Amino acid sequence: MNLASTLKFYSFINKNTVSLPAKFSLKSFWLVSLILLLFSLAFFIFQILAMGQSSYFIGKYKENIDGLSGEVKKLEISLALENSTKGEEVLAREAGFEPVKKVYYIEILKRAVLTK
Secondary structure, three states: OOHHHHHHHHHHHHHHOOOOOOOOOHHHHHHHHHHHHHHHHHHHHHHHHHHHHHHHHHHHHHHHHHHHHHHHHHHHHHHHHHHHHHHHHHHHHHHOOOOOOOOOOOOOOOOOOOOO
């Protein structure tokens, strides 16, 4: 490349570039940058705190759900036992059975042999 083509190239670049307004200074650039940085930092801290809070609540709710599910299982078992024994007692009374007062056992000796 020769000098004339280089100068044409630089003049082409200068014509097609966007120039900033004259009032825009370096001080205002750093001020805007600092404000954006502080805003981003505050937003980042807010997001971290929100994530921590939500994970704490999720853990707390899981513990509550586990406790309540165990309690529900215990209640289901007790309800099933209560209903089954009440139903049997009512059926026994309706059939005319009476409560047992004394139980007699038959003792079988070891030497005894059973035959038909």
